[in-house]
Amino acid sequence: MLYREAGQFSVRYADDRRFFRLRQGRLGLAALLTFAFLGVPLLGNDYWFSAILIPFLVLSLAGLGLNLLTGYAGQLSLGSAAFMAVGAFATYNFELRLPGLPLLASIVLGGLSAALVAVLFGLPSLRIKGFYLIVSTLAAQFFVQWALTRFGWFSNYNSSGVITAPPLQVAGLDFSSPAGRYLLTLGVVSALFWLGANLARSELGRNWMAVRDMDTAAAVIGIPLLKTKLLAFAISGFFLGVAGALWAFTYLGTVEPHGFDLSRSFQILFIIIIGGLGSILGNFLGAAFIVLFPLLLSNLATLLPAGFIDAGQLENLQKMVFGVLIILFLIKEPEGLARLWQRFRERARLWPLRY
Amino acid sequence: MSAAALLELQDISLSFKGVRAISDISFAVAEGEICALIGPNGAGKSSLLNVINGVYQPQQGLIRFAGRECRAMRPHDAALGGIARTFQNIALFKGMSVLDNVLTGRNLKRRAGWLEQALRLGRAPGEDDRQREAAEQVLAFLRIQPWRDAIVGRLPYGLQKRVELARALAAEPRLLLLDEPMAGMNAEEKAQMSRFILDINREFGTTVVLIEHDIGVVMSLSDHVVVLDYGRKVGDGPPDEVRRNPEVIAAYLGTRH
Ligand SMILES: Nc1ncnc2c1ncn2[C@@H]1O[C@H](COP(=O)(O)OP(=O)(O)O)[C@@H](O)[C@H]1O
Ligand SMILES: [Mg+2]
Numbered sequence: 001m002l003y004r005e006a007g008q009f010s011v012r013y014a015d016d017r018r019f020f021r022l023r024q025g026r027l028g029l030a031a032l033l034t035f036a037f038l039g040v041p042l043l044g045n046d047y048w049f050s051a052i053l054i055p056f057l058v059l060s061l062a063g064l065g066l067n068l069l070t071g072y073a074g075q076l077s078l079g080s081a082a083f084m085a086v087g088a089f090a091t092y093n094f095e096l097r098l099p100g101l102p103l104l105a106s107i108v109l110g111g112l113s114a115a116l117v118a119v120l121f122g123l124p125s126l127r128i129k130g131f132y133l134i135v136s137t138l139a140a141q142f143f144v145q146w147a148l149t150r151f152g153w154f155s156n157y158n159s160s161g162v163i164t165a166p167p168l169q170v171a172g173l174d175f176s177s178p179a180g181r182y183l184l185t186l187g188v189v190s191a192l193f194w195l196g197a198n199l200a201r202s203e204l205g206r207n208w209m210a211v212r213d214m215d216t217a218a219a220v221i222g223i224p225l226l227k228t229k230l231l232a233f234a235i236s237g238f239f240l241g242v243a244g245a246l247w248a249f250t251y252l253g254t255v256e257p258h259g260f261d262l263s264r265s266f267q268i269l270f271i272i273i274i275g276g277l278g279s280i281l282g283n284f285l286g287a288a289f290i291v292l293f294p295l296l297l298s299n300l301a302t303l304l305p306a307g308f309i310d311a312g313q314l315e316n317l318q319k320m321v322f323g324v325l326i327i328l329f330l331i332k333e334p335e336g337l338a339r340l341w342q343r344f345r346e347r348a349r350l351w352p353l354r355y
Numbered sequence: 356m357s358a359a360a361l362l363e364l365q366d367i368s369l370s371f372k373g374v375r376a377i378s379d380i381s382f383a384v385a386e387g388e389i390c391a392l393i394g395p396n397g398a399g400k401s402s403l404l405n406v407i408n409g410v411y412q413p414q415q416g417l418i419r420f421a422g423r424e425c426r427a428m429r430p431h432d433a434a435l436g437g438i439a440r441t442f443q444n445i446a447l448f449k450g451m452s453v454l455d456n457v458l459t460g461r462n463l464k465r466r467a468g469w470l471e472q473a474l475r476l477g478r479a480p481g482e483d484d485r486q487r488e489a490a491e492q493v494l495a496f497l498r499i500q501p502w503r504d505a506i507v508g509r510l511p512y513g514l515q516k517r518v519e520l521a522r523a524l525a526a527e528p529r530l531l532l533l534d535e536p537m538a539g540m541n542a543e544e545k546a547q548m549s550r551f552i553l554d555i556n557r558e559f560g561t562t563v564v565l566i567e568h569d570i571g572v573v574m575s576l577s578d579h580v581v582v583l584d585y586g587r588k589v590g591d592g593p594p595d596e597v598r599r600n601p602e603v604i605a606a607y608l609g610t611r612h
Contacts, residue, residue, distance in 0.1 A: 013487040014480065195473055202472035202479075206459045210448045217446035220408060221526065222434030222463040231469065278450065 036186055041179045049178035050251075056284075056291045057182075057189045058246045063271040063283035064196045065239030070269075071277035072200055073232035074212025075125055079118070079137035080240055080268040082144035085260035087114040087241025088163070088248035089154050095166040096156060103170055107188070107245045114241025115234040117144065122233030126226045141262055148257035155256075162256045165249035181250040188246060192239060197280045199235065208232055209278070240268075270322070274329055276336025285337040294318055360419075361386040361530060361562050362407065367416035369402055376402045377413070377586045384530075384579070389556050389563045391573045391594075394583035400566045401443055403583070404532045407564070408433040408440055421529065434463060437529035441519045441536060443566075449508035453499060453518050456507055457490045460525030464489070493525045497551060513544050517551075524555060531555065533565040537572060545569065549576055574598065 010016045020026045044053065066080045091110030094101055101109075121140035125133055148154050148161065155161045168175040168184060175184040199205050207228045210218040219225055248255040267290060275286025301314050309317070333339055360383040369377040377399045384390045392400045405411040407418065409428030418425055420436055428438075439460070448456050464486065467478040494500045497517050502510060507518055516536060523531060536552065537545045549572055555561050567573050573580060573594065580597040582590030590603040597603055 013484045016487075198475060199469070199473045202469065203458075203462055203465050203467075204469040204472065206451065206455055207462060209451050209455070210459050213448035213450050214446045216410065217442065217448070218459075219430040220410065220434060220440060221460055221522070222431055223459075224431060 033190070036190075037183070041183060044179065044182070046178040049182040052291060052295070053182050054185050054251045055247075056287050057185045058243050058251055059268070059271060059287035059290060060284045061189045061192055061246065062240055062243035062268045063275060063287050064193060064280070065236045065243055066268050067272045067275075067277065067279070067283055068196060068200065068208070068239065069232050069236035071272055071279065071282075072205060072212065073208035073229065073236075075122070075229060075232060076130060076134050077137040077236075078134050078262070078265050078269065079121060079140035079144075081244075081260040081262065081264035082121075082137075082140045083114040083118050083237045083240035084244025084247060084264065085144050085148060085257060086117045086237075087111055087244035088255060088260070089148055089257075090114065090241070091245040091249070092163040092166070093154065093156075103166065103168065104188075106166070107242055110245045111238040111241035114244065115237040118233040118237025118240070119230050122230055125229045125233070138262075141265055145257050145261060160256060161258075162254050163248065164254045168249065175250075185246055185250045188242065192242060193280070196239065200280060204228070204231065270326055272336075273326060274336055276338030277334070279336065279338035281341065282336050282338035285341065289337065293322070297321070359386045360384060361421060362564070363417075363419040364403075364407070365417040365419070367403070367406055367413045367418070369399075369406060369411055369413040375586050377406070380416075380583070380586075380588050382581050382588065382591050384562060384564055386562055387556070387560050388578040389552070389565065389576055390579040390581065391577035392564065392566045392581050392583065393568070393570070393573055394589075397585075398583040399586040400583055401534055404440060404534055404564070404566065407530075407532060408438045434526070437526075438532065439523035439526040439528035439530075440532035441516075441523050441534060443534040443538070445512075445515050445519055447507045447515055447519050447522070449506075451507060452504050453507055453510070453521075454490060454494070454503045456518055456522050457493055457525045458486055460493075460522035461486055461489060461527075463526065489527075490525055493521050496554075497521045497524070513540055516540070516548070520548075520551065524561075527559075528561060530562045530564065533563065535566050535568070537567060537569065545572060552576060 018026070020029060040053070062080060062084060065083070066077065069075050069077055087107075087110045089110075090113035091106045094106040094109045095103070098106075117140070121136055124136045128136065152158070152161075155163050168181065170184065173180075175181060200208075207218070207223045210221070210223055211225060211228050215225060218228075244260065248259075252259065271283065271286035271290050273286070274289050275284070276282030297318055298314060301309050329336060362384040363381075364383075365381050367377055367380045368375070380399075380403065392403065394400055402411060406413050407420075407428065409430045409432065412427040416426070418428055420428070420433075420438070423436070448459065451459070465482065467482050471477050472479045491500070494503060497520060499514065499517055499521060502514060502518075507515060510518065520533070520536060523533075533552070537548050540548065552563060552565065553576065556563055565577075567576075577594055580590065580592065580594050581588060582597060582600075582603045590597045590600045592600075
C-alpha cells in the first residue's frame with residue numbers, strides 16, 4: 001500500500017537525481033526530520049538523549065566517514081578512532097587557544113585537522129592495497145594515541161590527558177542540556193549526511209567506486225588515482241574528525257586519548273559491515289544496531305532469574321553474539337542491513353509488478 | 356600510407372623482465388580509418404594497445420599522436436588527448452550501474468569541482484543534466500537503455516562487452532582502441548558488434564584500432580590490417596594485400612592459431 005509507485009514518472013533528469021524518487025519517500029524524510037527536530041526534544045527524556053540518541057547519531061556519522069573511504073573508495077582502514085581523536089583534541093585546542101572562536105568553527109577546524117592527518121596516513125595508498133594499507137592505518141591508530149598521551153600540550157597539561165567540553169553555545173543559545181546536546185548533534189549530523197549523500201552520488205563518488213572496482217580502467221579513463229584516493233582519505237578524515245569532536249563534547253563531556261583506541265576503530269568498522277558497505281542509509285542501521293543491541297541483551301538478561309547470569313558473563317556473551325553476527329553478515333549478506341531493507345521495500349511495491 | 360596519420364609508432368620495443376613482447380614495431384594509423392591488429396595469441400597485440408594508451412611504457416621507440424611526439428604515453432595524458440579503450444578481459448566497474456559506468460567514462464568533461472558538486476552550487480546541477488543527456492545518447496546509440504539501472508556485474512557477458520564500449524564511447528574519443536571486442540560472441544552478436552563499430556566510425560569519424568581473431572570480420576570491417584607474430588610485424592597494408600602476403604599466411608593463416 002505504502003509503496004504505490006503508479007503515476008510517478010521522472011520527467012526531468014533532475015527528478016531522477018533526487019535522494020527519494022517517490023513522493024512517499026520525500027514525505028517520509030520530511031516527516032522524520034520534523035519529528036527528530038521538533039517532536040523528539042519534547043517527548044524524549046534525558047536517558048534517551050544521553051544514552052541512546054546522541055551516541056546513535058555520532059556513530060552514524062563516524063560510520064559515514066569510514067564508509068566513504070572503505071565502502072565507496074575501497075580503501076581499508078583501521079584508523080577511524082585515530083581520526084576521531086584528532087578531531088576531538090584539535091577542536092578542544094582551537095576553543096582553548098583562540099578565545100571567541102565560535103564552537104561550530106572550532107568543530108570544522110577540528111575536522112580539517114583530522115582530514116590533514118588522514119591524508120598523511122593515506123599517502124601510502126597509492127602504492128599499497130588491502131592488507132598492507134590496513135597496517136598503515138593501524139600505524140595512524142597507534143601513533144595518534146601515543147602522541148596525544150606523550151605530549152601534554154594537546155590536553156593542556158592535564159595530568160591524565162583528559163579534555164573537557166567547552167561551553168556548548170551556538171549563536172548565543174545554550175545547548176548544554178541533554179535535549180540541547182541532542183539537537184546540536186542532530187543538526188551537525190544532518191548537515192554532514194546531506195553533504196555525504198551528495199558526494200557519494202557526484203562525479204567524485206563515482207570516481208571512488210571506479211577506483212574501488214577496477215583501478216587500471218579508472219586510470220585509463222582519466223581518473224587521477226592519487227588525487228581521488230587522497231580526497232577519500234581527507235573527506236573521510238573530516239567526517240570522522242567532526243564525529244570525534246561530537247563524541248567527546250556532546251556525548252561524553254570529557255574524554256581521554258584512550259577513549260579513541262583500536263576497539264573504537266573496530267566498532268566503526270562493524271557498523272559499516274552490519275549496516276552495508278557503500279550505503280548511506282546503512283550507517284544509520286549499523287549504528288542503531290550497535291547501540292541498541294547491548295541494551296536489548298541486558299534487558300533480556302533482567303528477565304532471567306536473579307543471579308542466573310552476572311554482568312561479566314553478560315559482557316562476554318555480548319561479544320560472542322556480536323562476533324557470530326559479524327561473520328554471518330560477511331558470509332550471508334555482505335551488503336548488510338541496507339540490502340535487507342531494500343529487498344523488503346521491493347517486496348512492498350505494488351506497481352506495476354513486484355520484482 | 357595517407358599523409359594524415361593520427362597515430363604513428365616508431366621502432367617500439369617492450370620487454371617484461373628481459374623477455375621481449377614487442378620488437379621494433381613501426382606503423383601508422385590514418386585519421387578516420389579502422390585498423391585491425393591480428394596475430395596468434397601471445398603475439399603482443401594487447402601489449403601494443405597498452406603501449407598506445409600508456410598502461411605500459413616501452414623501453415625504446417617513439418609514439419606520435421595527434422601531432423605530438425613522446426617516448427611513452429601515460430594513461431591520464433592519453434585520456435586527455437582523446438584515446439579511449441576497452442579491455443580483452445572486461446574491465447568494467449562491476450558494482451556500479453550501467454548508467455554510472457557510462458557517466459564515469461565522461462569524467463574528463465566535468466568542469467565543476469567536487470566541492471561545488473557536493474554543495475550543489477554553481478555549474479553543478481546544469482552540468483549534471485548535460486552529462487546525463489550525453490550518456491543517454493550513448494545508451495541509445497548502443498541500444499542498452501533498458502539496462503540503464505542494472506548493476507553491471509549481474510549482466511550477461513555479451514551485454515557487458517557492449518557496456519564497456521559505451522563507457523569508452525562516452526568519452527567522445529578521437530581514437531578508440533578495442534581489444535577483442537567480439538571474443539566469445541556468437542555469429543549474430545558479432546554481426547551486431549561489427550555494425551556498432553562501423554556506425555561509430557562513420558557517424559563520429561572516430562579512428563578505431565581493434566584486435567580480432569575472426570578473419571572474416573577483420574576483412575569486412577577494416578581499412579588497414581597490421582599482422583604481428585612473436586612481437587614482430589610481419590604484415591601491414593589493406594586487407595586484400597595482407598591476405599595474399601606469403602609471410603602472413605605462414606605465420607598466421609597457416610597451421611598455428
Ligand atoms: N604484464 C605482463 N607481464 C609479463 N609478461 C607479459 C605481460 N603482458 C604481456 N606479457 C607477455 O607478452 C607477450 C605478449 O602478450 P599479449 O600482448 O597479451 O599478446 P596477445 O594480446 O597478442 O595475445 C606474452 O608472451 C605475454 O606473456
Ligand atoms: Mg590479447
